[in-house]
Amino acid sequence: MDLTTQYVGLELRSPVVASAGPLSQTVDGMKALADGGVGAVVMYSLFEEQLRHEAARVEAMTELHEESFSEAMSYFPTQAANTGGITDRYLELLEQGAEALDIPLIASVNGATHGGWVDVARRMQDAGAAAIELNVYLVPGEVSVAGAEIEERHLEILQGVKDAVKVPVAMKLSPYFSSFGHTAVRLSEAGADGLVLFNRFLQPDVDIEKLEVVPGLELSQPSEARLPRTWIAALRGRVSSSLAATTGVETSDDVVKYILAGADVVMTTSALVRHGAGYAQQLNDGLAGWLARKEMTLEQARGLLAVPADVQADVYERAGYLAALERAKAIYGH
Template sequence: MDLSTKYLGLDLRNPLIASAGPLTSSADGVRRLAEAGVGAVVLPSLFEEQLTQEANRDSWLAAGGADSFPEALSYRPGAAYEAWPHRYLHLISQARAAAGPGVPVIASLNGVSPGGWTNYATAMEDAGAAAVELNIYYLPGDPLIPARDAEQRYTEILLAVKAAVRIPVAVKIGPYFSSPGEMAAVLDRAGADGLVLFNRFLQTDIDPETFTVSRGFRLSSPGEASLPRTWIRLLHGKVRCSLAATTGVENWADVAAYLLAGADAVMTTSALLRHGPAYAAVLVGGLASWMQRKGFVTVAGLRGLMSDEANLTAPGRGGYLSAIEQATHAFGAPGALA
């Protein structure tokens, strides 16, 4: 049974990737995930705001030193005050050692505006990252921002990072575009080595008792997988870059379904947080058992079998009408659910 796959041009021993989260924030966590059998790990994000804050702090220290003593120009805070961007580079090298040679370590860079912070990708590469996942967490709050201006920002950030590094760059995006397929094609043409579908944006809610707006973050559930799975089905074979699935993975069947849709790799954080790092072995083992039962010898042999490229019915108007008719027949009178 061959579970190996390629993602971003990297050779993975299997398609399961531990995505960014608390379990990948330490070398020990990465080691436990690697021992449990993941194919790769994505480290937690380093944020644009953190890099900007550090740059401002360094500028302030340098400016203050210029007015006092020459020795102050070379002063930098010691290890006790070491900022997260510096510690992040240490995490990359430590995670590489903990993961071992067969498990690539992918760094994550999170930002929303074109600027010098993207150059930090070079430091990630120098520290040993096998690739960079570019998490563009951008929801325009101004209703007057033109859609094209918002979308152009993704391309500008991608081009800046691609110009800074030689390693592969994946772009993690959300589904909230007027045409997600076109956006995927635009990023593909701009040089993205992979697309991660989809980012789960923080959504607020209102408590009518306390009159407060909540900003809590919830783990994903299997019901959320249908949206990214639909778009992976549609994009498989239509873009050059790799496709990674994320969101809604709870068991091996979710992994298998994503692969059948056309994913090159399947990421999860929520399932590993619920059940622990060792659960990766359950997911990989379940996938292998299912493949053997269904007669698949390789992951490549099953990838995309249920994609739109395989000439299966696409979720257009016909599929929508059919679904409404089935639901109406099962649950209510004609037109009740339209």
């Protein structure tokens, strides 16, 4: 069964992609993912806070020597001379991984403000990244910030990076916008090659005995796929960007559901962490087996259950909501 897929202009051998996570922290880990059957690997994220910390360190070193004699000016540290830091180690791993893999390696930057994205994106491209994923992890906790300002910040980040690089650029987003569909369309029109739905925000718990907030991040569960699947189905045919599904992938059935909704690729970390890098082949085999059973090609299945392009998505979703309520009444009403 041919599982060849197009994503952000790249040709992948499979729609199953390893999303950013701990398995891509070494070249051996990336090779294990590639050998396991994924169509592409998204490297673990380089964080904006790390970039700011390194920039501050360089500035501090410069200020430390600013009273030195003029003859010593050539010894001032520069950003280019800041070797051995987190950024340099990331770029070195990226370069080694790009050379070692026979599938696309996608670099990832995680941040929330304007700073640092453009320069590091350019360096990622130069290191061999086939594409760049901008993971905008922005939690608007400040109540005075308007929704339009958050949307504009995403657009400014995208535009700055797109102007700086030639490789494809994808945006990994959260669903928490005043009108997510409108935001997705604007990002697509602004040049986003891909939209990755959705980021999982940290949702801490509370220890009622210690009276403490307990941070934590759990692996995703299949039930979490319903929200991104709904939006992928609504956006299919309405944006020119590739659509990547992420969150809630555990079995090949979850992959099939995302494909039917209209996803170009299905990304997972949790399933591969649980079962190992080789589990990707089981996801591929399950998808291929389902397609063979239904006597369909991958392209025939993709978007088969998406919201029809000739109807209003909100009306379509509303009709589904009412049908669900009627079904619930029939089952639980008595």
